[in-house]
Amino acid sequence: MAANEDQEMELEALRSIYEGDDCFKEISAVSFQFRIGDLEDTKAFLVDITWPETYPETGPQLSLDTFFNNRLSAETKQTILSKLEEQVEANLGTAMMYTLFEWAKENQEALMEHHKPLVTTVTLTSSSEVRAPVSAAKKKEKKLQLTKAQKKRMISRTDNKGELPRGWNWVDVIKVGAFQPSHT
Structure with missing residues (x-):
């Protein structure tokens, strides 16, 4: 069988096996994503x-560079990829996607054994926080009078629900000089 026929058959099998499974996502006819673990699980990853x-005479290209995996350390990613590559080598020449997915699910704990979630925090401070804090008693909010x-004008503009009609604050734009009669 030609490689393309093998790919078509495997694609049909994957579609039927993972129909309705939110862990499997078909990006294109030759590109897929598969999530190992639950969304809330800190040890979940996306391949x-x-x-x-x-393909399948040569192995698929595997990557863990998706945003979902940003909490994985480089060492953890390398471990997962090397273990998956071992499985690819063992299954060359055959339809291996289902085998890879199931192997990864069964071995998730071992793959994530040394995983420590990376936590990145961003602290934003405004310029007013940098200055000395002003007490609430000293700084009194001005109320619009x-x-x-x-x-009366505001009430006359509103409808029975107290809302302003659509377009009440629109500005008419008139282009000056767009039409000028000729003086001949």
Whole structure:
């Protein structure tokens, strides 16, 4: 059988096996993502797989460079990839995606044995926080005071629900000089 026929058959099998499974995602006919573990699990990871033209005679390209894996250390990623590559080598020439996925699920604990989640925190400080704090008693919020005439105009513009009509604050834009009669 030609490599493309093998790929088509495996693709159909994968679609039928993982139909409705949110762990499996078909990006294209030759590119897939498979999540090992639950979304909330700190030991979960996402494998990106791409088939070369000669797959399954040559192994698929495996990657852990997705955003989902940003909490994995480089060492953990390398361990997972090397163990998956061993499985690829053992299954060359055959449809191996299901085998890889199931092997990874069964060996998730061993693959993530030395995993320590990377935590990155970002602290934002505004310029007002840098200065000396001002007590709430000293800094009093100014309340907007409307005149009687302003209140009446506002009420006259609103509908029965107290809402302003659509477009009440739109500005008409007039292009000056767009049409000028000629003086001949």
